[in-house]
Amino acid sequence: MSQFDLQAQSEELKELVQKKDVVALKRIFGELHSADIAEILEQLFEFEVEEKSFLFSLLDAETASEVIMDLEGSDLDDIVANISPIRITNIVSELESDEAADLVSELDEEVADKVLELVSDDVSSEIKELLTYKEDTAGSLMALEIVKVTENQTIGEAIKELRKISQEEDIDDFYNIFVVDKKNKLVGHISLQELVLSKRSTLIKDAMTEPIAWVETSVDQEEVAQIAQKYDLVSIPVVDSQKCLVGRITHDDLADVIAEEAAEDISRLTGSDSDEIYEKSSLATSRLRLPWLLIGLVGEIFSAIVLSNFISSLEKVVALTFFMPVIMAMAGNCGIQASSVIIRGVATGEFSTTNLKRQFLKEIRVGLINGVICGSIIVGVIWVWFGLDLGIVVGASLAAVMIMASFFGALIPITLKKFDVDPAVATGPFITTSNDIFGLFLYLAFATFFIQTLGIS
Amino acid sequence: MSQFDLQAQSEELKELVQKKDVVALKRIFGELHSADIAEILEQLFEFEVEEKSFLFSLLDAETASEVIMDLEGSDLDDIVANISPIRITNIVSELESDEAADLVSELDEEVADKVLELVSDDVSSEIKELLTYKEDTAGSLMALEIVKVTENQTIGEAIKELRKISQEEDIDDFYNIFVVDKKNKLVGHISLQELVLSKRSTLIKDAMTEPIAWVETSVDQEEVAQIAQKYDLVSIPVVDSQKCLVGRITHDDLADVIAEEAAEDISRLTGSDSDEIYEKSSLATSRLRLPWLLIGLVGEIFSAIVLSNFISSLEKVVALTFFMPVIMAMAGNCGIQASSVIIRGVATGEFSTTNLKRQFLKEIRVGLINGVICGSIIVGVIWVWFGLDLGIVVGASLAAVMIMASFFGALIPITLKKFDVDPAVATGPFITTSNDIFGLFLYLAFATFFIQTLGIS
Known part of the structure; x- marks a missing residue:
């Protein structure tokens, strides 16, 4: 808890902004923590650029510098686009070096140059030094103010x-x-x-x-x-x-x-983007997600090609079609379970190169156990519905597909880690789509073999 | 970086343990941080309960108390199972109140009672007080030692x-x-x-x-x-x-x-379990994942039932079968994208009840934009492959399915949040499976309608 409750005060704040009651607003802001002021700008005046800018203009340089560091994504862009280089310069001078560098890196090149010219030489050289470090490294994260x-x-x-x-x-x-x-x-x-x-x-x-x-x-x-x-x-x-x-x-x-980093792993596993949580525009969000959807779409077109090659088996035993969703979904689920645990374990440091091999073997054993259990269940269901022969074909395929999906789900991130690539790039949609394709192929190849050699129909 | 590199010293350590060289091991441990000692137990002697217990027995009570708080899951169980109540009592006395309570809560009831009897009255009443608070609340997390x-x-x-x-x-x-x-x-x-x-x-x-x-x-x-x-x-x-x-x-x-909390969200989205990262046994891991796989399996059996009801359409236009994977996968992807962003946004506090409605409308717009783009692409692909008629049927279905999946993907976690339930319980496998079923149904119903009214074949 803190002293401030946005929902309780939202009506009053909206009204004061409408009336442009500068005195009352300044008094309220004077009592609030910068994080609460940032929350007001972000959540209460989400789409109202003019109101946001008006409120921001009421803040003194020190408070403004704290508030601006609490803003993210399009809120930050909206504010930055509407303040003069001189005010930005005042704000930058108030910030600690790491935050100043972060803010300057968000500015248009022209504005950034102007600001670096206007701030004191000390501040400017500190910012320039920090900007030389690669993003997401200790250098880019650190503050130079040390005691x-x-x-x-x-x-x-x-x-x-x-x-x-x-x-x-x-x-x-x-x-x-x-x-x-x-x-x-x-x-x-x-x-x-x-x-x-x-x-x-x-x-x-x-x-x-x-x-x-x-x-x-x-x-x-x-x-x-x-x-x-x-x-x-x-x-x-x-x-x-x-x-x-x-x-x-x-x-x-x-x-x-x-x-x-956790948000990034989640986004990658689900094909969304960790930045989009701060993104207000639907079009920009669509653009962030579309690449993963398109990779999925292209992958699934390959599934269609795989299917078209097994048309004679599907025509002969129509019921094979009914269980395609089972195979695809279970392959996807197994693959993403195996990969997400490894991706998270590597990210938290729980899995290191010393124990990744054991983890890989464990994933295959887990796939085997769960594959056999799920396979047996589906044999029973199909036995009642269509007969034992088809049950065995689907059940054995399901077990095989689940083991395979666990194998690839674990292998891909582990291999990436071995080559020092962040395993989170083995994104979920990539793993699920490739499991869909291989799973379907395995299922239909298996079924075709049984139909041809055993004469199941 | 720290002074200690596990991989570099692993051979030497293994050898010293084999020789039971107590003096050398005590000297090495004396120079290490408790977190490094915990890492040695966890990663170097992962499955070797005897070696782990031997090493742990070399530690003085203070170091042992620090090391034990760095252990998790089955490593902690292995150690705790092998030390006497008196030693646990000494360790508990060294810990801060919150850690002491955590450790006592991990013990068997009998051992816990014994330990609470053996520690001083002050410590025992502190621990008992902390144990009254519900898990995962501020009360269970806090330490009583305040200045x-x-x-x-x-x-x-x-x-x-x-x-x-x-x-x-x-x-x-x-x-x-x-x-x-x-x-x-x-x-x-x-x-x-x-x-x-x-x-x-x-x-x-x-x-x-x-x-x-x-x-x-x-x-x-x-x-x-x-x-x-x-x-x-x-x-x-x-x-x-x-x-x-x-x-x-x-x-x-x-x-x-x-x-x-992030690990929990990831696990729920992928149907794994956040505890399993510390779980060494394949059987225990299988058991943690199996419930989600079984929910998926039951759900997909409904897909099979849906499919069997549209058998006449599938037989008339076999090519409809080929694009079932596309529909299913894209519905799953869209749904999980929408839900994961909302689950994460709620977890970080970025989305609150004041802006969830806007987020919901945004998700539908995003689904619309991406659905139309992916739908148009698939129309083009099928036009070349099978002709424009089928292309329009599949493309229009794909767009509709993607919009629907975004709708449900956003609606389910938002509804849960409104009723003050953690939206992470709207687990990924649940959302993807229900999207699979509804997606297939929508696709086949759509296609059947077109075949019957427009005579596509």
């Missing part, structure tokens, strides 16, 4: 240093003070808690802890989040290739990464 | 208090000091940073910030994580119905919740 002390200082000196830094630089929250040696190499950290509780005359190097974990700037953000989660870190230091301290990534950014 | 001060103390007094608490209670990390009034009601918080930087004579109430957010004990953990993520909180205070402070939840637990 560091050298190992030979005392606790008292460190606190004095801290006072100075926090007055000058306006660092919002820091949890660990990083300790470096003379060459700026990371040698340890000291928590604020230890700083508060230790004697002021203690040397830092006697109070500090050796670093538990750190990441180089080039490390993928998913791995950064895995490391932080494994060691329960509230912030993680970022170093260059010489292990010199260059930045830090804090818990809130890491939580966003965990949520973002 | 709180009253508003009329000075910063200096607060620091003295802090020293005392942290010596007595061994609280590992705290980030915010909570401020309460005389009646223990939450009135604010003060960060360690402010504590370090403020003058010692300042009154807490002049230095503190009003609470940004708090949760009652009964709030669902998914909502807790949403609130913390929205306001970028490093820890969130938990209060009872009188707003009296009872506990706190920290960033590392919140990160676990975000990951856990």
Whole structure:
């Protein structure tokens, strides 16, 4: 819970905006957290660009900078498109370096150049440095505002240093003070808690802890989040290739990464797109989903070709047609179960190269067990309906298809992982479609063989 | 990165365990983080219960308590089954209250009772209190070890208090000091940073910030994580119905919740189970997945029944059969795209009741656009292959089926949300199977109508 409830206040807010009651709105905004103001813009004035811009114009530069970092997708675009380069410059100056770089990267090139010209040289060079790192790496995620002390200082000196830094630089929250040696190499950290509780005359190097974990700037953000989660870190230091301290990534950014990577895996498994959750336009959403639908469509046209080649079997035993949906759906379900577990396990770090082979063998065993159970059930159903012969053909096919689907469902993401490709690219629609095609082929080939050799009809 | 690389040291470790070289192993473990030791047990000695137990027996109570909290699923079961109640009691005494309660809840009832008898009365009553809260609520997630001060103390007094608490209670990390009034009601918080930087004579109430957010004990953990993520909180205070402070939840637990809830959504969308990632046995995994496969199987048997009722159309125009996979797969894909976006959006708090209706209308528009595009493509393909008449029948059906699938894919999770049920229960296999059935029905009904009225063949 927080003090603010959007639904309860929505009528009042809408009315005040209609009346353009600047005084009342400024008073309300003055009492709200930036995240609540962002929620008002996003959810209450979703499609009303003019109202959004009007409300945003009421905010002072500091609040505006916090609100703008809470906006995403088309809401952010709407706001950015409607404010002057000078106001953006003021906002950028208020932001921490990582957020400033994020915002600048969202701007049109022309506006971005203008803003980089207008901000102070310090800010501009920090932003330019951060923009050189590849997207989704530790470098692109880190903030340059770090609080560091050298190992030979005392606790008292460190606190004095801290006072100075926090007055000058306006660092919002820091949890660990990083300790470096003379060459700026990371040698340890000291928590604020230890700083508060230790004697002021203690040397830092006697109070500090050796670093538990750190990441180089080039490390993928998913791995950064895995490391932080494994060691329960509230912030993680970022170093260059010489292990010199260059930045830090804090818990809130890491939580966003965990949520973002999970959303990406879900989107890929279902052929949607993780960005579309923030997308308000139907046309843009259609465009994001269409590629996966088209891959599915092309794949299924191959199913049609497979089917047309088995036309004589289908004509001879019409009931074979009735069980095509069973085969297709079960192949798809098995394949996506196997692949989703592996994709998720790799993403969370639960499966590493040391235990992927075991996992693969396990998936095949699981496919075997479930295939035999489902196959037996369908034998029973068809026995009653059409007779035992057809039952055995369909049941055996179903078991075979389910084992095959588990095999491919596990093999594809594991192979991708071996070649260091994110297994989430083995998207669900791709796996289900290929299982549809191979499943149908296996089913009809199987059935044709039985019909020809055993004379089932 | 951290100091430890499992793959590099796996041979040496395996050898030391084989030789039972206690001295060398204790030395190595002494240098490792508990999370690394847990990784060794989980990944290197996955199926070797005896080796796992031997290694675990080498740990002192404090390290053992940290390691055991990093274990999950069958690894945890294996260890717990092999240690004495006295050792578990020592471990439980080392843990923070929330972890102690988690561990006790994993024990057999008999062992749990024994442990609760053996630990100190304080610990035992804390654990019993925590165990009364419902699973997956703020109450079950919180730790009772909080650092709180009253508003009329000075910063200096607060620091003295802090020293005392942290010596007595061994609280590992705290980030915010909570401020309460005389009646223990939450009135604010003060960060360690402010504590370090403020003058010692300042009154807490002049230095503190009003609470940004708090949760009652009964709030669902998914909502807790949403609130913390929205306001970028490093820890969130938990209060009872009188707003009296009872506990706190920290960033590392919140990160676990975000990951856990996402894993649950993925599992439900694909018919696997979020626990199975930690499950080593094939049989247990089969059992977790089988219910979803059986639901699919029963559903697809209905498809077979639908098909058997349209046998005369299928016999008249055999080519209709060829495009059944296209219809089924595209219905499944559209439905899962629409539902997964809504399930994810609700889970992250992006979609609330204020904008779900708009999202629903958007999903139908998206289905319409993509349905018309895919339908047109299939018309072209079939025109070349079989002629325009059949092309129009299949194309029009495909478009209709895709719109229908988007409609149901969005409607089901939105309806569940309206009735305050987690939309993730509208599992993928359920949505895809029902779309398969309705899709096939719509296709064949459509085609039959055209064949009968227009005489297509």
